[in-house]
Amino acid sequence: MAETIAIAPPLLLAPPRATAAEPRTMYIIAWALCLVFYFLQYAIRSAPGVMIPELTAAFGLTTLGVSALLGMYYYTYAGFALISGASLDRFGAKLPIFIGLLATAAGSVLFGLGSISSVEGGRLLQGAGSAFAFTGAVYLAVHGFSAKWLATAVGFTQLAGMLGGFAGQFAVGPLVHGPIAWQSFWFIAGAAVAIVAVLMLIVTPANHEPAKGSIWTMFAPFKVVLANPQSWLCGLIGGLLFMPTTIGDMIWGVPFLHLGEGVATGEAVTRASMVPLGWVIGAPLLGYIADRMGRRKPALYGGIALMLLSGVGIAWFGHVIPPYLGGLVFGIGSGAAMIPYAMIKEANPDRVKGSATGAMNFLVFSCSALLAPAFGYALMRIANGAPLSADVFAQANFIWLGAILLALVLTFVLRETGAKEVRA
DSSP states (O other): OOOSSSOOOOOSSOOOOOOTTSOHHHHHHHHHHHHHHHHHHHHHHHGGGGOHHHHHHHHTOOHHHHHHHHHHHHHHHHHHHHHHHHHHHHHOSHHHHHHHHHHHHHHHHHHHTOOHHHHHHHHHHHHHHHHHHHHHHHHHHHHHSOHHHHHHHHHHHHHHHHHHHHHHHHTHHHHHTTTSOHHHHHHHHHHHHHHHHHHHHHHSOOOOOOOOSOGGGGGTHHHHHHTOHHHHHHHHHHHHHHHIIIIIITTTHHHIIIIITOOOHHHHHHHHTHHHHHHHHHHHHHHHHHHHHTOSHHHHHHHHHHHHHHHHHHHHOTTTSOTTHHHHHHHHHHGGGGHHHHHHHHTSOGGGHHHHHHHHHHHHHHHHHHHHHHHHHHHHHHHTTSOOOHHHHHHHTHHHHHHHHHHHHHHHHSOOOSHHHHHO
16 A cells, blocks of 8 residues: 555654654654644534534624634644744654644633634644644654654544544533533633643654754745645645535534524534544545556546535425435535545655645635635625525525536646556
8 A cells, every 4th residue: 555544644744753863752752742732632623613603692703703713723823834834843742742742732712712803813823733734744754753654643533533523523522512511611722721731842853954944944845835726726726625525514503503504502513523534534444445546537527526426415405305414415525625634745745745745735824714704795695684494595505516527627628647657
């Protein structure tokens, strides 16, 4: 198997593997802790989707205001996606990951303080700090695991994130609608992330020799990546396929089911959580299929087809398809969004493969940052002052259909990068 999962290590340049003298075991322990960080940041990312009524009532926000507020996470996440990999290469894992954890913890506490300014600042800090979770986990895996097990470690990293997205809806929904207030959740989350930060600072090896030269030189490889049109195609396709999950489900999935379809809140939370659970299956499965075939585009087409069919079913035929099945299948198809991460790596020179993944994260989550307020604005304009309803969501859901179809069109233009195509 060439790559167990279609994910590229988001490092500026792949660092040398640990020698016999290096504390390989400590890198593995630090990687395991970073998986907890990745799990928690995904839970923090998706949790506000089950709090929209509480946030609307607390701050008197419009539909646009709620969407813009929650979408602020992606503004800083996109920007710091470029910074995280480059800083890890230059300074090692210990300090950058610790700072990322502290920023995420502080952002969670600020979100729970209850004022609109603290919530906005908290959401921005959450995005900035969370950008170090996946990059940090892969950096540590590269140092801790042999080449034989590296792809498996990266696969488990992505699995941890998707489980966090599932927990952020499935587990948090009953909590904030039951035994605890929504503010309390954020204090608990902040404390959990802070504990991980302290543990990471203790166990992460510090034996890293900083790179020499100007600090700006660590961003030089991005020039190569962003000058390649294939990089932009990969980023746009990935971004278009991510948006129906990051915005459509993680922010608006519960309101769509509750307000639009009349599903009880608890049931709506459970159904919406099926999408990230489907990612847990789809991301490694479609990556494995792409590796076995030696071609990326057929697996990408298959995932897009699943998204289209299940997305149409959820949006307009929800009364026909069985509950839970539509969201699970949609999530499995959405796992195809990880395939362009492998393709952007393969479409660029070896010396910039890590930066290619940093650029990919930037492009993907820039799409989410731009569309989050745009979708809220569309809902508000369609509703025209009336409460959100099935008709409003039915019209707005054409945005997601258009995004998936555009990703399909761009995939036709994208150059195949799989091993069989390269040999041919």
